[in-house]
Amino acid sequence: MSDFPENARTAAQAIRGLFPETPLQRNDHLSARYGAEIWLKREDLTPVRSYKLRGAFNAMRKVRAKDPGQGHFVCASAGNHAQGVAFACRHFGVRGTIFMPVTTPQQKIDKTRIFGGEAVKIQLTGDYFDQTLAAAQEFCRAEGAHFLAPFDDADVIEGQASVAVEIIDQLGRAPDLVVLPVGGGGLAAGVTGYLREVAPQVRFRFVEPLGGASLRTALEQGGPVKLPRLNSFVDGAAVARIGELPFRRLDWARPEEVHLAPEDRICITMLEMLNVEGIVLEPAGALSVDVLPELAEEIRGKTVVCVTSGGNFDFERLPEVKERAQRFAGLKKYFILRMPQRPGALREFLSMLGPEDDISRFEYLKKSARNFGSVLIGIETKHAENFAAFTGRMDAADFTYRDITHDEALAEFLI
Structure with a gap:
């Protein structure tokens, strides 16, 4: 066994001078849904609402021990x-x-x-x-001065490993599976580095945002590479290139063990955790919970720990989160409709809406058209299958329309 587990435990003990252990909570709602023992390691409840404090503290502690003048x-x-x-x-x-x-x-x-x-x-x-x-x-x-890297630093990784020390101590045994979010890789490298030595029977699953698959790509390519495009919505885990040191500690993982979470689906998880459990998670903090449906078969009857890595969520973003969630769930769609410029045309269109359909946006895009006007229209409904009936009625009435809900370029420009 290397020195890493002992160093991680020393870091965990030192951190007690800064804040107490974050809770490890059994979640009844998730446990019942998946027929498993689902525990949440609440890193969203540190003094700064994120596990990042651990690595920063440990690195600073060790630098000052070596160089008190720094x-x-x-x-x-x-x-x-x-x-x-x-x-x-x-x-x-x-x-x-x-x-x-x-x-x-x-x-x-x-x-x-x-x-x-x-x-x-x-x-x-x-x-x-x-x-x-x-x-x-x-x-x-x-x-x-001393530069403190966010994840590509051995002392930072060691500090993040204190999460794993607490999990074993609080649970009193090793879990069957630990689900970890991945951004730069510091948390995943630290937690797996500790558990693979002290509890080698533990299995791991990793979760990255779909638009920031830096670990999956590195595993497929044989080393860290910079992603050509990055979706920054999951800002706590949107990293274009996984750290060199973290990757060296994670290169044993298989690409299929790294799950990719669509950004809009994460929004559904955030809202569910807020509305059902009263837990505020940032997008990156929801990653480990968001992937559970994909793991449903393999976790049944198992003890699973999901690390909720952060809760720094600005509630001004809540309307955007709700919008993304509704679109992913198929409860909200946007259309560009060619509306005939004649009396009664709008009334005819409105008659096609079902009893559970509601117009959330209506905007003429070409106000000077003579025969037809282009209209941007947003519609919300209570059940996704209602849209098939709605578009069927528009087809029968020969209305010309285009669904732009998932057209990234048009949606970004118009919505």
């Missing part, structure tokens, strides 16, 4: 890592300079400032993260 730490982040670094800086009484893109939402800036207090200075620079990262690293070299 009193300045730098990071580049627009999210949970920034808040973790800020909190750790205040705890250790050291200076922190946190670089964030100019486009960072004010809520995240304010929370980072609150966690860091007077210990932290925030620098807004760059429209894109790559520009922000370059500025942070250049500043770090010039100032002689």
